[in-house]
Amino acid sequence: MEFEDKIKIFSSKINEKLEHIETEETTKTALILPFLKEVMGYDTTDPSEVKAEYTADIGAKKGEKIDLAILNSGSEIMLIECKTLGITLDKKHISQLYRYFNITDSELGILTNGLIYQFYTDSIKPGKMDKSPFLEINLLDLSEKDIIELKKFSKEQFDISKIKTRVDNLKYAHDIHQILSTEIDSPSDDLVRLFTKQVYDGTVTANVKNKFYKIIKNEFKEVIDEKVESRLNEALGRTNSELPLEVDDDEIITTPEEFEGYYIVKSIVSRIVDPDRIFIRDTKSYCSVLLDDNNHYPIIRLYFNNPRNLKIGLFDDFEKYNSGGRKTSMYPLKNLKELYGYEENMLKTVEVHLKEIKQKKRAKKNKK
Template identity: 30%
Template sequence: MIATPTVIPKQAILQLKKTLDNFKLNDAIELCSNEAQTRKFLIEPFFFLLNYVSNDLIPEYNADFGDRISQKIDYAVVLNKKDTILIEAKKHNSRLTDKEAGQLNGYFNNTKNSKIAILTNGISYRFYSDVLEPNVIDGKPFFCFNLSSYTDRDIETLIKFDKRFIKIKEIVETAQEAVFIQDFEDTLFKELVVPSKDLLKIIHRNMNFKTKFNEETQLKMISLINSSLLKNIYDKKVLAEANSNSLGIITTDLEIQAYHTIRTLIIQNKKIDKERIKFKDFKSFFNISIDDNSKKTICKLDFNNSKMKLSIDNTDYVLDHIDDLMKYKDKLVTRTLALIE
């Protein structure tokens, strides 16, 4: 039987966002001059925000190293007397790197029922698991949260670690998905930067224009795989996806260009997560919204007639040229912020 994913109330997410926004980070940092103070004024309050209490945070947790010298990790959270989250603390101004996460490996490998480990300096929190190899921490975190800079999507992920909602199995599944996607992106990127002969051979075999697959052809193909080509392919992919989902609706290059322009203008505000800006084409207009939610429309574009028209919150603006969109940056940002807050 497939377990039903935990449903987290929207109100809980909004409350966490409000609490984080009100957290006086700079005041807390000023109180920290060493690791102990970092724990007291930054790390412990962070977990209190996630509804843990003092008794949940076990300090100087003993990692079982068998016959070796006993070593203690800064904190552990033991859930249901079984699942253990390990927490390694650093001073607030320490630079966290994936290499430092290696220090967690010994604890992680020797702590029963540990599937999640956190490396933190009180400001940045790096969440690790053992997706690639059992009992060995992955080289990169599957989630990072920074108290000084976070998005709504970050909060939606962080709330899953709230004591009231946390399900280790679900989090590990999320980690597996994140690691797979990142590994896929990294591998694809490497192939595109330095195309392998196998990739070139597949592309060449499927081309209509037939030539010999010799060194000259390979070098020519490699020279063509550049950022300009990939941008063109991306735009074609967006158009293909839009048109495949909308019978009888043709998304034009001009509409896609307008979408990219508006999206670029909007995300200059750091409070706005670029991943949440979506579009959907309709027969009579082109809609740009938050999370593809029709109730959270940022603006509408009407390029179907001889004149181009931009509509923001039921107010229409005539465009003489696509570049005229830049005149309405402030209105677009204001509208977007109103929809996400």
């Protein structure tokens, strides 16, 4: 399974665990260790690779412990300090990680509460951990860029030299991103003056500054909206000259709820079938999750166009219409988590499809 699929499937299953996690130890066993194993590819059952309560006595420092250490040939490559789910990670939580980082050979430290992962290194002074992270990942709010960066820390991709060459760019990008976000929401006096002087020849009085503050803030929004619209048009494979004169209001758009539902279904049925065989196919009326990208092997239909009226179509009785299509049984959902209540239905449907595929292959082989 591709890394991208692993992280998205793992992320889709997090919400069902959240209400049951109240301690640091549960956070570690329910979220952090499974993440390291299922997504990042580290063997959490092998203490020579992932060690809990890792201790190293160096010089005058005795009994220093870190929650988790990822090792390679006995050397620390990543140190992980775990905190309880829900805790806001800040400077007061990095003290132990900071101390331990500074007395070991590790060049990477991670502070996490199971959802947020902050990555630290020693970019300013070798051997001394930076006070701010160079990368921060939220597993419930992943961008494609986050996934690309996170993949570099997986067991398969890990290369400390390549990671460290990216640290400066990531760190500065993170800080500049924060500055730009703040400026877009509330332009600073310096920025207002900078822009105003480029278009206004008079004296920048308080009234002029207030006037241009509103103009600049509004134009930020306009530029962003234009960029978003442009990217959407590119994604649809169109240029403005190719757009039809009339836009169909019923144009097929796969919603975030449909994608999330797809990943939930994929995580469920992956117990009995290769997840690479599970596909999503959208229509105007519903979104199908199919085995082998084949309409003859539907697993579930997601009627999620209206988020306030979620419904699913299941194939419980395995009956077919005269046309050959499979009959569905409709069920309402209060939220996407309720999909897990229909695991048995979906698994049974996949089993029936797999059996039918096997029979067809056998019959085809016998004809030969």
